[in-house]
Amino acid sequence: MNPLNIPLLSIITFLPIAGALVLLLLPGAKLQKWWALLVSLVTFAISCLLWVWWRAGEAGMQFVERFDWVPQFKIQYFLGVDGLSLLLVLLTTLLTVLVLLFSWEGIEKRLKSYLFLMLLLEGGMIGVFLALDLVLFYVFWELTLIPMYFLIGVWGGPRRIYAALKFFLYTLTGSALMLVGIIVLYFQGGTFDLLALQKLNLAPNLQLWLFLAFGLAFAIKVPLFPFHTWLPDAHVEAPTGGSVILAGVLLKMGTYGFVRFCLPLFPQASKTLVPWIATLALIGIIYGALVALAQKDLKSLVAYSSVAHLGFVMLGVFALSAQGIAGATLQMINHGLSTGALFLMVGMLYNRRHTRLLADFGGLWKQIPIYGFLFLIVAMSSAGLPGLNGFVGEFNILLAAFQANKVFAVFGTFGIILAAWYLLRAVREMLHGPLTKPENAAIPDLKVREVLTLAPLVILFFVIGLFPNLFFDKINPSAQAVVDALNRQNPAVSIVVDK
């Protein structure tokens, strides 16, 4: 339903980019901050219209916009949103607002460029989730790379150049292969239209190679073990805002890519590779958790926890069932919210103490009780406490994995024990114990602005945890459609496109 008949998706995608360009003309830090916040808020508000005008129960694309872009090569400007991408778009627009709110203080140099890049990044990420033409998708995919490279490289920590370059090279290697894959697909199907390409019956061998070409790009983004070593460096060096967006949204481009592209385009290859990918996902879950347990720096602890959490998402996706994909899709959102909140809280502490080493803290709950209380809720959400958001995603993923192979579920469930261990260790060393360090005895508790930054996330933890069907209602039909596409016997089965 789109009562005003306006190109909503284009507006959401290009409003941040246009806002970023206007920002360049604005003088004064205060005006720039307000402008960036306003742009992100309006974008978020408009993206909420997608939720309001959503046609319930439909699996296909909604709010579709489509016209020829480069007719010579049949490249189209083709946008659409379904249950798999809707929540990711909303997550992107929400997290951008919160990151800008967080960045109100603490960005000392080149504020204008920082805000410009953030808005540009937002547009790129939304484009990735909405694009249904492979070339358009590729353009947006690469568009996100550049702002993040600069965010890490300019506003990052001491080893920022190394981290930014590593991030850049790693991602570029993956996307170069994806580009080759896209071109091969074009020669097979004569189009870049994703929905049309899904009807192709590719030879199993070709499917396998193409899966690997796309899959490497996505696996690096996720990151799937053993392609994860760029992540801790990028996170530790990135400024807080960059980390939140990186963990909250950019990683999801990888898992989303698997669901949106690899599964429906290469169904047989997907089925063939299940044991391999599930094994890597499980290694990621347990290995990531154990490495997180050994970290001394709070931020790298959170970074490695992402490796473990994204392992769960991959496990859900490659259960190849409606429940697994729905659970994984929700878990992408959950991870964005919980880990986003964790990075925000690490940043808030860093702004006060200019250190992130666990050994420098201890007993903080006494000094900053509101912070302590919120940190505990966030940690519990991340640890998958039933009643909060993380549990719903994880449980559905594990149950789906159980149907695929009981061993997957056993190891995955074991990972949940470890998750509690590293998070409670962080709580123990940071918040509990005596307040011994004099530097910690004077730090102020959270300001209203900071509480407001975290509040939407914490409220969503409870809403998703208690009423997940609000979200599953939208995800389920599209998840089922992916499964149908995986199991299609003949090319006649197609996904309904809303014209």
Place this chain on the structure above:
Amino acid sequence: MFEYAWLMLAFPALGTLIIALFGTRLGKRVVGVLAPAMVALSFGVAVWLFVTLLGLPAEERSHEVTLWQWMATGSFKVDVALLIDQLSITMALVVTGVGFLIHVYSVGYMHDDARFPRFFAFLNFFILMMLTLVLANNYLLLYVGWEGVGLASYLLIGFWFEKPSAADAGKKAFLVNRIGDFGLALAIMFIWTGLGSLQFTQVFSRAPEVWGAGNATVKIVTMLLLLAATGKSAQLPLYVWLPDAMEGPTPVSALIHAATMVTAGVYMTARSAVLFGLAPTSAMWVAVIGAVTALYAASIALTQVDLKRILAYSTISQLGYMFLAVGVGAYASGIFHLATHAFFKALLFLAAGSVMHGLHGELDIRKMGNLRAKMPTTYWTFLVGAAALAGIPLLSGFFSKDEILWYAWQKSPVLWLIGLTTAALTAIYSFRAVFVPFWGQERDKKLHHHAHESPKAMTVPLVILAIGAALAGYIGLPRLSLIEHWLEPVFHGSETAAAVAGSAEAAATAAHSPIEWVLLGVSALVALGGAYLAYRAYVVNTDWPKRVRESLGWFARLVENKYYVDEAYTAIIVQPLKDIAGWFARTVDQRGIDGAVNGVASVTGWVGAQARKLQTGLVGLYALSILFGAVALLAWLVVR
């Protein structure tokens, strides 16, 4: 009226929310009224539902109330829904009833604590989660309560988090419980996959048909449930968190670590009676673990010198009795003992708290003595609790424990003998805990001088609980057994299941016989004998224990050090995992994987550097290369 059952949850939820958000602004006075009031309202609803159930015929006493559909993905569906029946309402009455008294007591006990509101927010949250656990109509919602009480317990054990030992104890409790939760989560997956539902009524009606008796899956499921139960109910091998949990404020020990939360495993096992009925081997494991834990923990309780730790090990031991009961199929007896234990153990802990309060936090019984002169109410109530725990005839613990021993006898005389030995030890350590601190001479004059009786807010709950501890047994008098008849319909299915499994004698239907009276007499004698022995050893002949200890040699040291189980777990499990984690982080990740990545990068860099040398700028060389290349290509095309 059952549709109002959600009110039981709503009151503590509201209390938690209000106190968590506005507690400090409301002040101690308001919070001190609000928090107990919310639990009292919940208790009121529970009583009302209980009376309603009583007014209905036995077969109409099970009601399900769906609140909303929780989640639906693929073909998986589960609701947020409550089951109101004899078992759940009994549990709800214990939880809210004992919980209310402990709230009241806490108002006095925690009065001077700076974080008073936070304490009550946590207490209300605990009640909310415990009620979710016992009222859930399906395994997944039960799991919410299951982990929720774990969180509440973590928060309350670590309430005085400045103390490293308290913070560590909280963390340990949560993590050890998570190992148990691992079992529950996997059991849930097996149940849904096998039966297509998680709703208790559905599961228990389908299980006998789909799985049948002795089926491998039902064995796995019940063993996983047992793992979960050993975590929450502090049985071997996962009991290790409970003694440390005594770091929390004493009302917490009473409420969570004695009266309510730790009984969750017994409740869950009893609720799953049908499944255990289908898997007699698993049920046997429950009984064996219960019996062994009971004896094991009682032996440790005998050697502890910290009053709260004596009670902690005693709790583990008594929970072992409950496991023994549900393991031999005497579910109603298990729940009966759960209820009487809730009274007398809450009483003992609160009385211990009163001692602590009077002695400025001192808990070492070797420093106490002759406290009955200074703290009469505390002494008399403690005495009632200890006597009930020891199984002195006509007090509550006597009836419930005796019933368990009677059913254990029918299953296996060996189990009965272990239970009886434990009963003897129980009587000795209970009265040791009475005689050493309250009788004899004051050992620490200064401490004794300052000792004083506690305020009314604390002593009144003690008296009420003491009455309960004395009289609660009369709901389960031998042969009359009101509670058994009340609960019988809930466990009816398990008897059928057990019959299917060919172990009908396992069900709690065995005929009463004269032997029951003989055994009753034996238990009574053992309890009285134990008490007398304690009197001889700790009042009359106080160097006895020392000589016994010396004659036992290494064994005494082994028991005093709690069999070194904590040390063994650290050495075998915790430290190796930490070492692996450190090795992964520092060697595998940084040198191995990242080293490989950087290796690829340097190789690429080297190739690039070599390639750069080719680009010499000598046009002649380029031309030559092109020539060679073209010739080679042509040659290849021709030869091919």
